[in-house]
Amino acid sequence: FNYTIDPHGAVGYLALKSYQENHKNTTGIILETAHPSKFKDDMENILGEIIAVPERLARLSDLKKEAHNMSIDYKPFKDFLLKNYK
Numbered sequence: 001f002n003y004t005i006d007p008h009g010a011v012g013y014l015a016l017k018s019y020q021e022n023h024k025n026t027t028g029i030i031l032e033t034a035h036p037s038k039f040k041d042d043m044e045n046i047l048g049e050i051i052a053v054p055e056r057l058a059r060l061s062d063l064k065k066e067a068h069n070m071s072i073d074y075k076p077f078k079d080f081l082l083k084n085y086k
Contacts, residue, residue: 007042009032012030037053068080
């Protein structure tokens with residue numbers, strides 16, 4: 001596919017391929033949640049090449065990190081998002 005996948009996505013891909021070995025008529029989809037540049041140092045060491053950081057991700061490194069303690073329940077999380085990120 002000529003696509004560089006991040007380490008977590010690679011584990012998902014390998015799990016799918018393993019499953020498909022015993023279930024030949026299945027198809028699958030891999031959903032990525034991170035760009036490989038999130039793991040830039042590791043990816044460059046593994047691949048032996050420079051991983052470009054997209055501009056929109058590079059801008060995030062200049063932002064202040066925020067963390068909020070909250071319940072593990074869905075409703076408080078949903079309420080927080082709706083209140084703070086409309």
